[in-house]
Amino acid sequence: MAPNAGLVSTTVQVRNLIRRYDDRAVLDGLDLDIAPGEFVALLGKSGSGKSTLLRALAGLDYDVDGSGELAVPENVSVVFQDSRLLPWARVLDNVVLGLSGAFDRGRRSLDEVGLAGREKAWPNELSGGEQQRVALARSLVREPELLLADEPFGALDALTRLKMHVLLRKLCAAHQPAVLLVTHDVDEAIVLADRVIVLDQGRIVAEEVVELAAPRSSADPGFAAIRSRLLDALGVSL
Numbered sequence: 111m112a113p114n115a116g117l118v119s120t121t122v123q124v125r126n127l128i129r130r131y132d133d134r135a136v137l138d139g140l141d142l143d144i145a146p147g148e149f150v151a152l153l154g155k156s157g158s159g160k161s162t163l164l165r166a167l168a169g170l171d172y173d174v175d176g177s178g179e180l181a182v183p184e185n186v187s188v189v190f191q192d193s194r195l196l197p198w199a200r201v202l203d204n205v206v207l208g209l210s211g212a213f214d215r216g217r218r219s220l221d222e223v224g225l226a227g228r229e230k231a232w233p234n235e236l237s238g239g240e241q242q243r244v245a246l247a248r249s250l251v252r253e254p255e256l257l258l259a260d261e262p263f264g265a266l267d268a269l270t271r272l273k274m275h276v277l278l279r280k281l282c283a284a285h286q287p288a289v290l291l292v293t294h295d296v297d298e299a300i301v302l303a304d305r306v307i308v309l310d311q312g313r314i315v316a317e318e319v320v321e322l323a324a325p326r327s328s329a330d331p332g333f334a335a336i337r338s339r340l341l342d343a344l345g346v347s348l
């Protein structure tokens with residue numbers, strides 16, 4: 111029998127992951143599976159280990175003390191709270207940086223994020239929301255199997271954030287990457303994710319599968335019930 115026979119395919123498989131800083135376990139025996147195309151949102155108090163987990167999945171913590179098993183695809187894209195565009199490169203050049211001959215794909219990606227016609231703009235000519243759209247185009251033009259997003263909408267105003275939710279849902283439906291989104295916004299997690307997990311002291315302490323129909327509304331009683339359980343897990347009492 112083949113070694114993997116019977117196993118459901120996963121894009122991310124984390125087993126007993128431990129990461130220590132100064133002998134303190136910031137990730138403390140964490141297990142996590144993410145299925146192909148699954149959208150997982152990650153909540154947790156400040157200091158609970160969210161960014162440490164993202165860094166581990168992105169392969170950016172090879173010099174950190176720890177152990178455990180980590181299976182992650184090779185093709186991973188990351189988006190951050192700030193767009194991290196190169197100020198000296200035009201928008202299209204930012205999108206296709208490092209991808210030779212990809213200008214047509216880059217233009218299509220900019221079209222997908224609603225920025226057709228802005229290819230030759232400089233990053234500082236765009237609003238914060240538009241810069242994050244470019245960052246999404248830059249990630250998705252690489253057709254990642256896994257998209258890691260560290261509070262990508264954290265610096266945007268409420269209205270722009272809502273528009274970005276609609277856009278991200280559309281992009282994920284079209285490209286179907288597995289997603290791990292770190293956010294501090296419980297409603298954002300419930301609106302976007304198939305599953306929401308809560309991290310506390312380096313362990314997953316709660317998990318909610320979100321099966322609400324789209325468009326998801328915070329006025330829905332099912333939404334409110336999930337929010338209330340997540341807030342409980344985060345130690346917030348209302």
Ligand SMILES: Nc1ncnc2c1ncn2[C@@H]1O[C@H](COP(=O)(O)OP(=O)(O)OP(=O)(O)O)[C@@H](O)[C@H]1O
Nearest residue numbers: 131132136154155156157158159160161162163294
């Ligand atoms: N390079 C480092 N050296 C020492 N300690 C670190 C380092 N990076 C993170 N830590 C510590 O590990 C813990 C978890 O940090 P991490 O950044 O993963 O938390 P977080 O959940 O992402 O927090 P936030 O929501 O504030 O971004 C914190 O106590 C932090 O101080």
